[in-house]
Amino acid sequence: MMQDAKPDAGPGLVQETIGVITQHIRAHELGPGDKLPSESSLAKELNISRTVVREAFRSLAAMRLIDLSVGKRAKVASIDHGAMSLMIEHGVITEQINVQQIYDVRRTIETRTVTLAALRRSDAEAESIMRHALEMQAHVDQADLVMEHDLAFHLDIARASRNPVFVVIVGAFQGVSRQSWPIGWKSRAPGEERASMIATHIGIAEAINAGDPQRASNLMSAHFDDSAKALLLAGLT
Amino acid sequence: MMQDAKPDAGPGLVQETIGVITQHIRAHELGPGDKLPSESSLAKELNISRTVVREAFRSLAAMRLIDLSVGKRAKVASIDHGAMSLMIEHGVITEQINVQQIYDVRRTIETRTVTLAALRRSDAEAESIMRHALEMQAHVDQADLVMEHDLAFHLDIARASRNPVFVVIVGAFQGVSRQSWPIGWKSRAPGEERASMIATHIGIAEAINAGDPQRASNLMSAHFDDSAKALLLAGLT
DNA sequence: TCAATAAACCTGTCATACAGGTTTAAGCTA
DNA sequence: TAGCTTAAACCTGTATGACAGGTTTATTGA
Known part of the structure; x- marks a missing residue:
């Protein structure tokens, strides 16, 4: 099926094996859910140890290109923001990215998703988005609930944009947003400001429900201006 | 230093070990270039086999959170678009993402980067960006050269935005862009259209050089309209 | 003091083994 | 013969031990 991996010192056997597997997916036009060869069969085929194949599989699983589960064979995965979340978090923790920069990216992306959502949303999507906003209002005293509905609100809007790349990116920022959100919330006075x-x-x-992309986009932009300012006041660079 | 990993069947030892390592980075406030414990010492400390530690390291390396090299200890890595590139490519190959969707995201991101670049660019950056544009013009007959300077042009603009997240995202799309670019180029008639x-x-x-964000942004937006249309005409959904 | 050399350490790969979980095949029953 | 039960075959997760190089540290000799 596939040729032996050359014993090349450069990229390393594992890296090459990763290439072989992605090539396999390409060549066989595998889609999400389709099964990959077993570790042992790949190892035999490529004349390498199962160790190497396993590390290649693990690498692909870390990037969420495949799903692993015990006993079963590896499957091609659906796109998902897990890996990107970790990357962003790592960037923030190691101080290569700051929160303001993330908010600039989010504003850029989400003024677009909200525009598209206003144009493309289904009725169910519009309703779900509205429901999250109302739940925020209903539980204004429970910060954690407000936050969860806030995050779900933004993610639902991304979904309604009908562009999975936006969904992944918005999802990827939710990890770090969970950490900065309470800070922004506390910096807003209870009562007027939070309401x-x-x-x-x-x-x-x-x-979004009215199908007014311009108004949706303006409000979203204002929301991010406001949030970025709140975080800045709280001392978050 | 750190407690034993509980023999929990849920997430798996490797996943837990990944958590331990990221926690270690957090707790010790490690930054890019800082060294991590060796595989054997971690294995002993957590009472697990080196196999598990290795797979955890590989996973982190796949996400580009750490750098591995033979003989040397693992180091905390600088942010980089490598992993995100693979994720995007995978999404396209498995038909979960189409090229038009990518162009929508690129337009969204890059009308922002070009705006910021016009506001923040250094003289050296403005010059480098201009140089790539001029090189495109100078080698209009060599498609591969035009493409490379085109890609570098867009990446340089992202860099001039001074937001590393934009750089990562723009970089991440270059892999797939390399595949669709020639199609768009061929669909433009030599002479007038390409010029x-x-x-x-x-x-x-x-x-950008003139510090005119509005004009820069309008031109970039028009460029993406044009490119998306060219790809559409060439039959790329 | 400094440079050469040896020792200690570290990663990459391999082979083997075994405990569970999963799929497949066989066999048995009705 | 159809359907269910059970055993076999297969598969992944983890552990252990081994060895070839590459890298860092310590030692030693001038």
Whole structure:
């Protein structure tokens, strides 16, 4: 099926094996859910040890290109933001990225997703988005609930954009957002300021429901201006 | 230093070990270049086999959170688009993402990077961007050269935005762009159409150099409209 | 003091083994 | 013969031990 991997010192056997596997997916036009060869069969075929194949599989699983589970064969995976989440978190932890930069990216992406959502959303999507906004309002006293519905709100909007790349990117930022969110929340005074922040979410949901991309986009942009400012006031560079 | 990993069947030893290592980076505030414990010492410390530690290291290396090299200890890595490139490519190959969707994301991101570049670029950056545009013009007969300078042009603009997240995202799309670029190029008639496409790049470079974010952004947006249309005409969904 | 050399350490790969989980095949029953 | 049960075959997760190089550290000799 596939040729032997050359015993090349350069990239390393594992790296080459990763290449062989991705090539295999390409060549056989595998899609999500399709099964890959077993570790042992690959090892025999490529004349390498199972150790190497395993490390290649692990690498691909780390990038979420394949799914592993015990006893069963590896499967081609659906796209998912898990790996990208970790990368972003790592960038923040090692101080290569700061929170303001993330908010700039989020604003850029999400003013687009909200525009597309207003144009393309299904009725069910519009309703789900609105529901999250209303839940935020209903539980304004429970920060954790507000946060979860806030995150779900933004992710649902990305989904309604019908572009999976936006979904992945928005999802990828949720990990770090979970950490900075409480800071922004605390920096807003209970009462007026918090209510206004939630009102903006409801306004966005209404604009999406009304199919008004311009208004949705303006509100989203204002929301991010506001959030970035709140974090800045709280001392988050 | 760290506690034993519980023999939990749930996430698996490797997954847990990945957690331990990222926690270690966090706890010790390690930055890019800092060294991690050796495989054997980690294995002994966590009472697990070196096999497990190795697979955890490989996973982190696949996500580009750490760098491995033979003989030397693993180091914390700088952010880099390698893993995200593979993820995107995988999404395209498995038909979970199409080229038009990628162009929408690129347009969204790059109308922002070009705006920031016009505001923040150093003189050296403005010059480098312009140079790539001029090289495209100078080698209009050699498609591969035009493409490489085109890609470098866009990446340099992202760098000039001074936001590493944009750089990673733009870089991540270059892999797939390399595959669709020739299609778009061929769909443009030699002479007028190709010259006009390159002229747009020069116009963008000029706008960045002139510090005119509005014009830069408009030109970039027009460029992506044009490119997406060219690919559509060539039959690329 | 400094440079050459040896020792200690480290990663990459291999072979083997075994405990479970999963799929497949065989066999048995009705 | 159809359907269910059970055993065999297969597969992944983890452990152990081994050895070839590459790298760092310590030693030694001038």
